[in-house]
Structure formats: C-alpha cells, structure tokens
Amino acid sequence: MRLTTKGRYAVTAMLDLALHYKDGPITLADISQRQGISLSYLEQLFSRLRKQELVDSTRGPGGGYRLSRDSHEIAVADVITAVDEKVETTRCGGLSNCQDDSQCLTHDLWTELSAQIHDFLMGISLGNLVERQGVQEVAARQEKAETNFAMAKDVAANS
Amino acid sequence: MRLTTKGRYAVTAMLDLALHYKDGPITLADISQRQGISLSYLEQLFSRLRKQELVDSTRGPGGGYRLSRDSHEIAVADVITAVDEKVETTRCGGLSNCQDDSQCLTHDLWTELSAQIHDFLMGISLGNLVERQGVQEVAARQEKAETNFAMAKDVAANS
DNA sequence: TAATACTTGACTAAAATGCTTGGTTTTGTT
DNA sequence: AACAAAACCAAGCATTTTAGTCAAGTATTA
Numbered sequence: 533m534r535l536t537t538k539g540r541y542a543v544t545a546m547l548d549l550a551l552h553y554k555d556g557p558i559t560l561a562d563i564s565q566r567q568g569i570s571l572s573y574l575e576q577l578f579s580r581l582r583k584q585e586l587v588d589s590t591r592g593p594g595g596g597y598r599l600s601r602d603s604h605e606i607a608v609a610d611v612i613t614a615v616d617e618k619v620e621t622t623r624c625g626g627l628s629n630c631q632d633d634s635q636c637l638t639h640d641l642w643t644e645l646s647a648q649i650h651d652f653l654m655g656i657s658l659g660n661l662v663e664r665q666g667v668q669e670v671a672a673r674q675e676k677a678e679t680n681f682a683m684a685k686d687v688a689a690n691s
Numbered sequence: 692m693r694l695t696t697k698g699r700y701a702v703t704a705m706l707d708l709a710l711h712y713k714d715g716p717i718t719l720a721d722i723s724q725r726q727g728i729s730l731s732y733l734e735q736l737f738s739r740l741r742k743q744e745l746v747d748s749t750r751g752p753g754g755g756y757r758l759s760r761d762s763h764e765i766a767v768a769d770v771i772t773a774v775d776e777k778v779e780t781t782r783c784g785g786l787s788n789c790q791d792d793s794q795c796l797t798h799d800l801w802t803e804l805s806a807q808i809h810d811f812l813m814g815i816s817l818g819n820l821v822e823r824q825g826v827q828e829v830a831a832r833q834e835k836a837e838t839n840f841a842m843a844k845d846v847a848a849n850s
Numbered sequence: 851t852a853a854t855a856c857t858t859g860a861c862t863a864a865a866a867t868g869c870t871t872g873g874t875t876t877t878g879t880t
Numbered sequence: 881a882a883c884a885a886a887a888c889c890a891a892g893c894a895t896t897t898t899a900g901t902c903a904a905g906t907a908t909t910a
Contacts, residue, residue, distance in 0.1 A: 535694035592908030751877030
C-alpha cells in the first residue's frame with residue numbers, strides 16, 4: 533500500500549464525483565477546473581478507475597463519469613490501489629530466498645504493518661468522508677468566522 | 692503523510708534496530724547486509740533519523756546506531772515523517788486562494804483523511820510491531836517444527 | 851453533421867529513488 | 881603512534897516515477 537500524490541489526485545477526483553453525484557454524469561473538464569488537475573492527467577487516472585469498475589462512463593454530449601456504485605461501497609483503499617500499479621514490495625519474493633532469519637523477520641513486520649494500513653483504508657469509504665464533512669462543515673465555518681473576527685480585531689488594533 | 696518505499700526502508704531499518712536492541716550499537720553495515728539496503732542509502736536515511744533524534748550514534752570502532760528511546764516510544768509515523776521531506780500538499784496553500792467552494796471541500800476531505808492516516812500510524816510503535824511478531828514467532832516456529840516432523844516422517848516412509 | 855466526450859499513444863521536464871564514489875573525521879585497539 | 885573500524889559528509893548519476901502535454905483518433909447524440 534503506497535500513498536503518493538497520484539493516489540491523492542485520484543481520491544480527490546473521486547470525492548468530487550461523490551459530492552456531485554446528483555448532477556448526473558460529471559465531465560473530466562469540470563473536475564479539472566474544480567480541483568486544479570490537468571485534463572489529460574485525469575484521463576489517465578480515470579482510465580484505470582474505469583478498468584477497476586469504480587466509475588461508469590457515458591459518452592457523447594451530456595456524458596461524463598459517475599461512481600459505479602454508492603459512495604459508501606467504495607473504499608479509499610480501492611481508489612488508491614486502482615491507480616497505483618503493483619510494486620514488488622518484498623525483496624525475498626515472499627518465499628525462501630532470504631539470507632537469514634532477521635531479514636525475513638523485518639519483512640514480515642513490514643508486511644503486517646502494510647496490511648494494517650490497507651485494512652484501515654478499506655474501512656473508510658468515500659461516502660464516509662463526505663458524511664463526516666457534512667457535520668464538520670458547520671464547525672469549520674464557525675471556526676473560520678472566529679479567525680476572521682480575530683484577524684479583523686488585530687488589524688483594527690494595529691491601525 | 693506520504694507512504695513510499697523510502698519510508699518502508701526507514702521503518703525496516705528501525706525495526707532491525709529494535710530487534711537487535713540488546714546487541715549494543717548496530718552498524719549500518721550490519722543492517723545493510725541483513726535487510727538488503729545499500730550502505731550509502733542507509734547513511735542518507737540515518738542522517739535524517741539522527742537529526743530527528745530518533746537514533747543515537749556512536750563513532751569509531753564498536754560504534755553504530757541505537758534507538759534513542761524505548762521502541763514503544765517511537766511511532767511508525769515518526770520514522771516516516773523523519774525521512775520524507777515535507778511536500779506542499781495543498782494547492783490552495785491552506786488559505787483563501789481557492790476558486791470556489793467545491794475545491795476547498797475536497798481539499799478539506801483529503802486533509803482530514805491524511806490526518807486520520809497520520810493518527811493511525813502514530814498509534815503504532817516499533818515496539819508494538821516487534822511484540823506482535825514475538826507472539827507470532829512462536830507460532831511460526833511451531834508450524835515449522837511440525838513441517839519438519841511431517842517431512843521426516845515422509846522420508847522415513849519412503850526409505 | 852458537427853459538437854461533445856472519451857480513448858490511446860507518444861512524448862517530456864522535473865523530481866524522486868537508490869546507489870556509487872571518494873572522501874573526512876572520530877575513536878577504540880594494538 | 882599507527883591502524884582500522886566505524887560514523888559522517890557531499891557530489892554525482894542512472895533509472896524510474898510523476899505529472900503532465902500534444903496529437904490523432906473513435907463513439908455518441910443533439
């Protein structure tokens with residue numbers, strides 16, 4: 533399980549789809565504009581996302597992409613593994629060409645940790661994030677308002 | 692919070708240190724041989740680990756590295772952030788140069804997810820992993836013993 | 851039939867990766 | 881004092897990955 537900017541772009545784009553689910557098919561041009569990701573890079577990402585059947589595409593005018601299933605049925609881990617091609621993580625190939633016990637030991641430890649991270653991300657769905665945001669949005673607005681207020685006070689004090 | 696091969700190398704090396712904690716200072720040459728990581732790459736990684744005060748070094752013959760504190764006091768997240776230099780993750784700089792609400796929304800969502808991953812990895816210490824392995828090691832040995840026994844029986848049966 | 855939208859592939863600049871080489875210090879041992 | 885084992889440092893380098901661009905398509909439908 534890797535976690536790079538590539539995966540972040542994919543997750544961000546998928547979240548955009550989840551947020552605009554009701555608006556029918558979403559064009560990549562829309563996502564590109566909203567999220568500041570280049571159109572052709574999105575095309576690459578969505579090619580993989582479609583092959584993994586995470587999104588459905590509609591061609592022609594009025595077409596675009598939409599999530600293939602409910603946002604609660606798509607885990608963050610699904611999105612990340614879809615765009616990150618497999619990299620051979622184990623140097624010993626998972627079998628018995630290890631040099632000594634120590635090597636296998638730490639490899640096992642890493643494998644276990646990696647599995648835990650994967651499980652963790654499997655437990656978080658796109659819908660999950662969007663929902664949580666719905667709740668926090670209010671709090672965030674309030675906090676922002678407070679900050680703005682504090683800053684305004686500072687400005688006033690320094691003038 | 693990124694999660695790349697670089698971080699994996701660092702965690703693997705630190706786990707090696709944790710496992711050989713009793714053997715006094717561990718040389719990078721030892722880790723290099725055991726874990727199959729090049730010496731100079733380890734030097735780069737440990738330069739950062741030392742600056743973050745995750746390891747103590749001793750120079751001269753008989754020297755080497757050891758964990759700066761108990762393996763339970765070092766989180767996996769500590770190790771990963773030590774070797775991964777900061778990358779600007781937010782396109783809008785965290786402030787108000789976002790184009791519209793949608794952009795900020797998904798950025799917030801990603802930030803939240805990233806924070807969750809970080810928290811998760813903060814909750815896992817090196818000692819934690821080693822302990823868990825300690826439990827599994829016995830099981831592995833037993834399984835191995837059983838296999839050896841079965842193989843010995845086969846050999847006996849075929850003679 | 852033209853516009854819209856998706857597909858494919860070749861290409862690229864920049865960054866990251868993993869390593870090499872060639873040192874310099876520091877320090878225990880002989 | 882000489883030596884060797886180690887940490888430390890820095891420049892450079894080949895390869896891969898990233899994050900795109902560009903161009904030339906194909907499919908769909910107003």
